[in-house]
Amino acid sequence: MSRKGxxxxxxxxxxxxxxxxxxxxxTGKAIYGYVYGKTYGEVRKKKIKExxxxxxxxxxxxxxxxxxxxxxxxxxxQIKESTYVIYYLHIEKHIxxxxxxxxxxxxxxxxxxxxxxxxxxxGRLDQKGGLSYKxxxxxxxxxxxSLRSAIKNQVINEICLDCKIPSSxxxxxxxxxxxxxxxxxxxxxxxxxxxxxxxLMICTGIRIGELCALQNKDIHISDMTITIxxxxxxxxxxxxxxTKIIINDSKTLHSIRKIPIPNSLIKYININDHPDxxxxxxxxxxxxxxxxxxxxxxxxxxxxxxxVSVHSLRHLFATxxxxxxxxxxxxxxxxxxxxxxxxxxxYVHSKIEYKQECMNRxxx
Numbered sequence: 001m002s003r004k005g006x007x008x009x010x011x012x013x014x015x016x017x018x019x020x021x022x023x024x025x026x027t028g029k030a031i032y033g034y035v036y037g038k039t040y041g042e043v044r045k046k047k048i049k050e051x052x053x054x055x056x057x058x059x060x061x062x063x064x065x066x067x068x069x070x071x072x073x074x075x076x077x078q079i080k081e082s083t084y085v086i087y088y089l090h091i092e093k094h095i096x097x098x099x100x101x102x103x104x105x106x107x108x109x110x111x112x113x114x115x116x117x118x119x120x121x122x123g124r125l126d127q128k129g130g131l132s133y134k135x136x137x138x139x140x141x142x143x144x145x146s147l148r149s150a151i152k153n154q155v156i157n158e159i160c161l162d163c164k165i166p167s168s169x170x171x172x173x174x175x176x177x178x179x180x181x182x183x184x185x186x187x188x189x190x191x192x193x194x195x196x197x198x199x200l201m202i203c204t205g206i207r208i209g210e211l212c213a214l215q216n217k218d219i220h221i222s223d224m225t226i227t228i229x230x231x232x233x234x235x236x237x238x239x240x241x242x243t244k245i246i247i248n249d250s251k252t253l254h255s256i257r258k259i260p261i262p263n264s265l266i267k268y269i270n271i272n273d274h275p276d277x278x279x280x281x282x283x284x285x286x287x288x289x290x291x292x293x294x295x296x297x298x299x300x301x302x303x304x305x306x307x308v309s310v311h312s313l314r315h316l317f318a319t320x321x322x323x324x325x326x327x328x329x330x331x332x333x334x335x336x337x338x339x340x341x342x343x344x345x346x347y348v349h350s351k352i353e354y355k356q357e358c359m360n361r362x363x364x
Contacts, residue, residue: 008043016040018047021066041239048073064099064107067155071146080248085235090139093125104156107147113163116140137165172309174316179305186303188268194287194295196268197280200226201310203265205317205335208289208310209233210255213247216282217275224261228336231255234288245288255336318343 007019015036022033035046048069068091076084098115099107116136123131131139140163150156175183184202187195197211206214209231218227230247237244250256261269272282280287296310314335321331328340337343 008040008047010040016043018043020047020050021063022050039239045073062104062155064102064104065096067104067150068096068146071149075145075149081246082233082235082248085238086138087142088238089236090135090142094119094123094131094139095143104150107156107159109160109163112140112143112161115143116163116165133165140165172312172315173306174312174319175306175308179303180316182303183299183305186299191268191270193270193280193282194292195299196270197292198296198299198313199265199268200279201313202317203262204259205314205321206259207231207255207314207336208292210250212278212280212287212289212292214279215275216271216277216279219261219269219271219279221266221269221271224263224266225258226261227258229256232286232288234290245286247286250336254333254338257333257336259334 009017009019011017016039018035018037019032020035022031033050035043035050037043037046072084072087072091075087079087095115098118099111102111116139119136119139120130120133122129123136130136144161147156147159147161151158184199187199187202200206201208201211204226206226206228210228213230213232214226214228215230218229220227229250231250232245232247234243234245236242270282271277271279274282274284277283278286280292293310300306300308318331318335321334322328328343332338332340332343335343
């Protein structure tokens with residue numbers, strides 16, 4: 001069975017075979033070459049290498065899907081494995097099928113705009129509506145990066161890349177003041193490793209992947225700080241088409257940081273004497289993000305609170321900090337953002353109670 005859009009097939013003899021365009025006739029008709037290997041991954045690498053070594057890869061008759069293979073393989077060494085997987089899946093599932101027969105020289109800004117509109121309205125693979133604004137933004141970003149690379153390498157002439165993605169109309173739900181109080185009291189009463197982990201998120205705003213990767217050696221009771229330097233996530237293993245857990249350095253350079261522990265939280269930081277144990281389990285076995293999400297969802301349902309996501313706790317933390325008078329630069333560093341503007345644009349949502357309090361200051 002072939003891998004869709006890649007011209008890579010498993011033969012009856014058990015080997016994999018890949019077909020690539022090694023040249024074109026003067027009329028643009030493809031001339032194919034073939035590579036073979038024991039695994040899909042081996043053939044894919046051979047195929048991309050052969051594509052890049054033939055003149056058919058770098059000229060005006062080249063198809064965009066051919067360039068995407070070449071560009072992504074060269075990009076692979078520059079990005080994290082998790083980012084590579086996201087790029088790969090977006091390209092194979094959405095970008096390649098849409099631009100299947102489009103030549104590089106024919107792509108216009110209008111084509112990208114139409115692609116974006118199509119994905120927003122009917123982009124889901126199950127045909128049940130459009131993709132989220134976040135996903136479409138990621139798709140368009142990949143297209144722009146790949147085309148800018150093509151322009152830089154003189155594969156195509158300069159083209160306009162100024163299509164605009166409309167702002168998302170979906171507002172994140174966060175807990176109100178009463179619900180927040182109920183949740184925090186429950187977590188404090190339970191005093192389990194899981195509940196203490198949720199309290200840690202509420203009081204520091206760390207990401208779920210950072211929490212799951214947090215080990216006892218990252219927690220410094222003596223100086224009341226936590227070092228954030230790793231993130232844990234489950235990604236797709238492209239070659240085997242399965243998933244796997246990876247633990248990498250934090251998201252960006254700004255994500256590697258020290259966060260002071262609030263005095264009110266310190267008694268819920270229960271750790272043993274094993275430095276390599278994970279905070280959420282106090283064993284050498286981690287808890288993965290989806291397990292943590294399921295557990296959090298059960299607590300929310302049990303307490304009959306609004307249906308909020310784990311990530312909403314990060315938004316709630318940022319909002320609470322601003323309402324408490326935190327300096328924007330300080331908050332940005334605690335959250336691991338590159339700039340205060342990122343913090344303000346993404347994570348701060350004034351609660352209705354605070355808005356009412358502010359409005360009550362107006363006198364007539």
